[in-house]
Amino acid sequence: MDSPITTSPGPASRYLSRLQHTLAECVQTSEIDNGVALIERAWKDGRQIITLGNGGSSMTALHFITDWNKSVFLSSGIPFRGRTLVDNIGLLMAYGNDISFQDIFIEQLKNILQTGDLVIAISGSGNSENVIRAVEYANAQGAVTLGLCGYQGGRLLRTARHTLWARVDDMQLCEDVHAIFGHIVMQELCARGAAERKTV
Numbered sequence: 001m002d003s004p005i006t007t008s009p010g011p012a013s014r015y016l017s018r019l020q021h022t023l024a025e026c027v028q029t030s031e032i033d034n035g036v037a038l039i040e041r042a043w044k045d046g047r048q049i050i051t052l053g054n055g056g057s058s059m060t061a062l063h064f065i066t067d068w069n070k071s072v073f074l075s076s077g078i079p080f081r082g083r084t085l086v087d088n089i090g091l092l093m094a095y096g097n098d099i100s101f102q103d104i105f106i107e108q109l110k111n112i113l114q115t116g117d118l119v120i121a122i123s124g125s126g127n128s129e130n131v132i133r134a135v136e137y138a139n140a141q142g143a144v145t146l147g148l149c150g151y152q153g154g155r156l157l158r159t160a161r162h163t164l165w166a167r168v169d170d171m172q173l174c175e176d177v178h179a180i181f182g183h184i185v186m187q188e189l190c191a192r193g194a195a196e197r198k199t200v
Contacts, residue, residue: 019176026167027177035164036188038146042118043080051084052105053122056175058086061122067186076193105134115142124174126154135159150174
């Protein structure tokens, strides 16, 4: 067997050490628990759970809905009305070209948002204009808003009614925290839904 090319601590150890520190020191578990409760309430009330974000955060927004729609429903038998504003490239390009990129999310919300729906907006910097416009609109329409942010929180920290803030100046670590939140939501709602199903 060949000897390892690198010696410890290598890149994996360094990154995982920073991630462990982030999870232990830069995230409030109460914010995660509150986010889980918001999503559970919207799900049980039959509301839409709508996600959005740019770049890597758009993939997180899509990942959330992939996991939650499939797994929560299969576990509980209760429909999960999740949808994301990032998956229709034609619609995104149409709004971006015909109106502006800053309005690609708000214009979609104007068509589908109902009072009491939950809008989950993801922005590492917290300052993405199209995200902020969507959250401001959702607030004005009586929706519940949950902002997932990082760094100094940006405008999203001040605009969303509820937040999950990864207090770290590193985009990848912020995205890791947001992805972990999605997995916590999935496992918790699946467990609760399955338990309720057994009692029926």
